[in-house]
Amino acid sequence: MSARGETRLWLAQRASAAVLALCVLVHLATMIVAVNGGLTAADILGRTRGNPAWAAFYAVFVAAVAIHAPIGLRTIASEWLQWRGRGADACWLVVGVALFVIGLRAVAAVVL
Amino acid sequence: MVMPEPEMLEVDVWRGGCDGSGRFQTYTVPRQDAQTVLDVVTWIQRKLDPTLAYRFSCRVGMCGSCAMTVNGRARWTCRTHVAKVASGKRLQIAPLANLTVVRDLVVDMREFFDKWAKAGGQFTPTASRRDDFARVAPESPARREVDAAIECIGCGICYASCDVVAWNPAYLGPAALNRAWTLQNDVRDGGRVERLAAVAGDAGCHACHTQAACTERCPKQLSPTASIAGLKRMAARAVLKGEL
Numbered sequence: 060m061s062a063r064g065e066t067r068l069w070l071a072q073r074a075s076a077a078v079l080a081l082c083v084l085v086h087l088a089t090m091i092v093a094v095n096g097g098l099t100a101a102d103i104l105g106r107t108r109g110n111p112a113w114a115a116f117y118a119v120f121v122a123a124v125a126i127h128a129p130i131g132l133r134t135i136a137s138e139w140l141q142w143r144g145r146g147a148d149a150c151w152l153v154v155g156v157a158l159f160v161i162g163l164r165a166v167a168a169v170v171l
Numbered sequence: 172m173v174m175p176e177p178e179m180l181e182v183d184v185w186r187g188g189c190d191g192s193g194r195f196q197t198y199t200v201p202r203q204d205a206q207t208v209l210d211v212v213t214w215i216q217r218k219l220d221p222t223l224a225y226r227f228s229c230r231v232g233m234c235g236s237c238a239m240t241v242n243g244r245a246r247w248t249c250r251t252h253v254a255k256v257a258s259g260k261r262l263q264i265a266p267l268a269n270l271t272v273v274r275d276l277v278v279d280m281r282e283f284f285d286k287w288a289k290a291g292g293q294f295t296p297t298a299s300r301r302d303d304f305a306r307v308a309p310e311s312p313a314r315r316e317v318d319a320a321i322e323c324i325g326c327g328i329c330y331a332s333c334d335v336v337a338w339n340p341a342y343l344g345p346a347a348l349n350r351a352w353t354l355q356n357d358v359r360d361g362g363r364v365e366r367l368a369a370v371a372g373d374a375g376c377h378a379c380h381t382q383a384a385c386t387e388r389c390p391k392q393l394s395p396t397a398s399i400a401g402l403k404r405m406a407a408r409a410v411l412k413g414e415l
Contacts, residue, residue, distance in 0.1 A: 062371035063415050066406040069377045134378075138338035143373075 060148065068130050075127035082120040107169045114170040121162030129155040177201040180257060182211055184223065185265040189272040195263065196220075208241050208248035208256065212264060212276065225276040232390065235324030238331070239276050240265040245331040247390040267331035283327050283346070290347035291369045294354060295362030305359045313356040320353045320398045322391045329385035329395050341374035345385035345395030348376055352398035355405060367415060371406035379403075 060068070093103055107113045129151040136142040136151075180200045187193030198215045209227055216223040227237035232250040239248050241256050242263050253262065270278035298305065307314050329345035336342050351370045354360050370376050376399045385395040409415035 060373055062368040062375070062406065063410055065373065065375065065377050066371050066410045066415060069403060070407050070410065138335070 068133075071126050072130040075123040075130075078119065078123040079127055082116070082123060085116065086120065104169065108171065110170060114166065117166040117169065118163065121159060121166055124162060125155045125159035128158060177203075179260065180211065180253065181261045182215065183261070183263040184212070184215060184276070185272075186223070186275050187272075188274055193272065195265075202253065202260075206253045208239070208246070208251045208253060208262070208264065209237050211253060211262065212239075212248065223276070224274045233324060235326035238267055238326040238328050240267055240331065245328040245388055247326055247328065250390065267327055269331050269333065269336045270327065278327075280327060283330050283344070284325070286343045286347040287325075287350055289369060290343045290351040290375075291354065291362055291366030292347060292350045293362075294357070295360050297359060297361035307358060311358075313358060316356040316401065317353045320349050320393055320395075323349055323393060324391060326390065328388050328390060332384040332388045334382060334384065335378055335380060339374055339378060342378050343370065343375055345379075345399065348379070348402060349393065349395040349398040352401050355402065364414070367402075367406055367409055370402050371415065376402040376406065 098106075132154065133147065133151045136147060178201070180202050182198045182200050183195040184198060185193060186196045198219050200211050200214050200219075203210070209230065212223070212225050213227075216225065225237075225239070227249060228234040229236075230249045232247060235247070237248045238245060240246075240263075241248065241251060242258060244256075245267055246256070248264075256262070264276065266272045266276050266278045270280065270283060273279050309318075323346060325346060327346065329349075330336055333342070333345055336344050348370055351366055355363055355366060360366075379396070379399045381396055381400065383394075383396045386393070386397070389395065406415060
């Protein structure tokens with residue numbers, strides 16, 4: 060990949076990591092509070108469904124995962140499996156898109 | 172008067188190449204005060220086995236030619252005292268990792284220095300002999316970055332210690348990237364755009380995982396890790412400005 064492409068991937072991974080750090084913290088803290096508060100699954104769904112704030116939060120979370128994970132896997136495959144090149148990059152792009160679609164489906168199930 | 176028997180050192184030395192025929196051979200060497208690992212290797216070659224191949228030159232930590240793997244760790248042997256590294260009375264000496272062994276303790280450094288060239292390691296002049304001297308303020312931020320990284324002696328210890336080089340043989344490596352960083356901060360240099368493209372591409376600065384083995388083992392106490400991080404920041408800024 061070109062220098063511009065590699066640098067963009069590096070920037071995207073760092074930026075998505077920063078977003079993920081915040082999202083994971085909020086997600087874990089919310090789960091702990093919800094469980095300790097004795098909320099059932101139905102109670103939780105009652106709060107998330109139709110709530111645009113939770114929808115936006117988890118959509119951002121999913122987007123960050125879909126960006127971050129394939130770039131990391133691409134590096135691991137390059138170093139440990141010697142799997143590099145355009146074919147590999149195209150595969151990781153598909154993985155990213157798949158993560159995004161699957162993740163958004165899960166978000167839709169919780170907020171719609 | 173009977174002289175006491177000198178304390179002896181058992182030294183396992185790698186003999187042969189990397190074609191599968193190589194093996195460790197054990198030599199017994201007398202201990203001496205202030206004895207360096209290079210002294211041990213030289214003693215073996217002069218007194219026990221003249222066929223032993225190894226490389227050295229200055230013996231004072233300037234030339235960078237005597238680096239070897241000592242007890243599993245890359246070191247400059249001329250400045251490494253036996254007392255510091257010998258576990259008990261045993262020492263193991265092998266050629267540097269991540270480089271092709273020519274014979275015994277000698278490795279082929281071509282790949283190492285070819286990568287300096289690939290990383291744009293040459294200075295690109297912008298002035299002629301008719302121009303006045305360039306004036307670079309010693310306290311300027313760019314000059315300080317250069318100062319922190321300039322004393323590399325090209326020994327290859329960082330390269331031999333780098334896991335990323337082991338995983339990806341195309342990776343330019345800490346020394347070449349460190350050299351590129353010094354030139355990227357040289358205000359007189361005219362090749363900075365091309366060099367940034369050379370070090371930010373496949374197997375360039377972004378491949379570094381910041382594990383810092385290079386920095387921990389550099390005998391000159393340089394930090395290639397910091398230089399590589401600087402290149403990453405420089406490349407990121409260039410991309411955001413549309414200059415890369």
